[in-house]
Each structure stands twice: as C-alpha cells, then as structure tokens.
Amino acid sequence: MPHVRVEALADDAWLLTLGDAIEPALLARVHARVDDLRATAPPGILDLVPAYASIGVFFDPLRVGAGEVRAWLQARLDSDALQRREGGGACIDVPVAYGGEFGPDLEDAARELGLDAETLALRHAAAEYTVAMIGFAPGFPYLAGLDPALALPRLATPRTRVPAGSVAIGGAQTGIYPRESPGGWRLLGRTPLALFEPGRASPALLQPGDRVRFRPIDADAFARLGEARA
Numbered sequence: 001m002p003h004v005r006v007e008a009l010a011d012d013a014w015l016l017t018l019g020d021a022i023e024p025a026l027l028a029r030v031h032a033r034v035d036d037l038r039a040t041a042p043p044g045i046l047d048l049v050p051a052y053a054s055i056g057v058f059f060d061p062l063r064v065g066a067g068e069v070r071a072w073l074q075a076r077l078d079s080d081a082l083q084r085r086e087g088g089g090a091c092i093d094v095p096v097a098y099g100g101e102f103g104p105d106l107e108d109a110a111r112e113l114g115l116d117a118e119t120l121a122l123r124h125a126a127a128e129y130t131v132a133m134i135g136f137a138p139g140f141p142y143l144a145g146l147d148p149a150l151a152l153p154r155l156a157t158p159r160t161r162v163p164a165g166s167v168a169i170g171g172a173q174t175g176i177y178p179r180e181s182p183g184g185w186r187l188l189g190r191t192p193l194a195l196f197e198p199g200r201a202s203p204a205l206l207q208p209g210d211r212v213r214f215r216p217i218d219a220d221a222f223a224r225l226g227e228a229r230a
Contacts, residue, residue, distance in 0.1 A: 089209035098189035139178035139196025158184030
C-alpha cells in the first residue's frame with residue numbers, strides 16, 4: 001500500500017494525505033480508506049471528510065485524545081484488510097434541462113469546444129460521474145469523470161448570482177450548485193432536484209463515493225418535477 005502521510009490539521013483533527021494528484025485510482029483509494037475508517041471508528045470521531053487525495057479526520061477532544069486517534073489511524077493504515085465495497089456508493093439519477101435559461105453558457109461553451117450545443121449536452125450527460133467530495137457550499141458535489149475533451153476554464157469574471165440546481169463545468173470537473181450563490185463555472189443546465197435541505201435526515205442529496213448520471217429533460221418536465229418537489 002502506498003505511503004500515507006499523517007499530520008495535524010488542528011487541535012481536533014488529523015489530515016491523511018494519500019497523494020498529490022487528481023486521478024481515478026487515487027480517488028478510489030481515498031473513498032475506500034474512508035469506508036474502512038468509518039466502519040472501525042472509535043467513540044469520539046465526529047466526521048471523515050474526503051477530498052481528491054486526502055481525508056480530514058475530526059474528533060471530539062473531550063471524548064478521545066489526539067494520541068489515541070493517531071494510534072487508531074496508524075493501526076488502520078498498517079492493516080492489509082482495506083477493501084472497497086463492491087459497486088461503490090449509490091447511483092443517483094439527476095434530471096437536467098440543458099441550455100436556454102437553464103444553461104446560459106451552453107452555446108458559448110459548445111463553440112469554444114468546436115461542438116454544437118446539443119452534442120455538448122449529450123456528451124456531458126453520457127458519462128457516469130463519481131462524487132469525489134463535497135465542498136465550496138453545503139451539498140456542492142465535485143464530480144469526477146468528465147470527458148477530458150469537455151474541460152473548460154472558469155469564467156474570467158464570476159457571476160454574482162448562480163441559480164440553485166445549476167449544473168456546470170469548471171476546469172476538468174462538473175458540479176451542481178446546491179443553492180443560489182456567486183460562481184464562476186460554465187453553466188450548462190439546471191436540475192429541479194434539491195441538492196441540500198437542512199431538514200432532511202441526510203441534508204446533502206449526494207455523498208462522496210456516490211455515482212451520478214445526468215438525464216436530459218425539457219422545460220415542461222423541469223416545471224413538473226419542480227412542482228412535485230414543492
């Protein structure tokens with residue numbers, strides 16, 4: 001097993017660094033490691049937060065000492081029992097209305113890529129994505145698996161308002177804005193799904209390790225789904 005670096009992140013957190021790249025094999029290792037740690041966590045572990053190549057391990061110092069957490073982490077890192085659960089996380093269908101008022105950057109993005117808008121939308125929806133991590137805003141999923149040929153730079157001037165549910169490309173990643181916020185990613189479409197609702201048992205709809213498939217819909221379907229959610 002490749003070396004994992006363990007260092008203090010704060011008085012109540014350790015950081016595990018598994019590598020320094022954004023690549024599928026490393027991301028799979030991160031998610032597998034999170035699965036293993038979650039299954040064996042001692043009392044006092046509050047959260048395990050994966051990123052592309054690292055994991056934040058947060059604990060309650062009134063319930064468990066930093067040294068005890070460090071010893072548990074080292075024991076798990078020394079174990080050869082690590083195994084990724086078959087099939088990964090849940091597979092989530094995400095309906096998306098592409099273009100027009102839903103995706104104001106679709107036409108320009110397609111021209112920049114040498115495609116027409118319909119082809120870009122179809123190619124974007126054809127991939128299966130993996131939720132690499134949640135960040136930027138509560139419930140915002142960073143999705144790995146974008147066709148490298150569809151990578152696009154962020155806008156030179158970010159928008160002050162991006163509608164909730166906007167599906168976008170930023171560099172080599174796809175993401176979904178869970179609520180209205182500023183943002184500089186290229187907006188291709190929008191989903192009527194609520195990505196984050198504090199009142200739900202699991203507030204974030206998508207979790208690290210989940211798989212996502214985008215399903216193109218039209219404006220009428222978007223309206224119906226939005227009404228059903230309301």
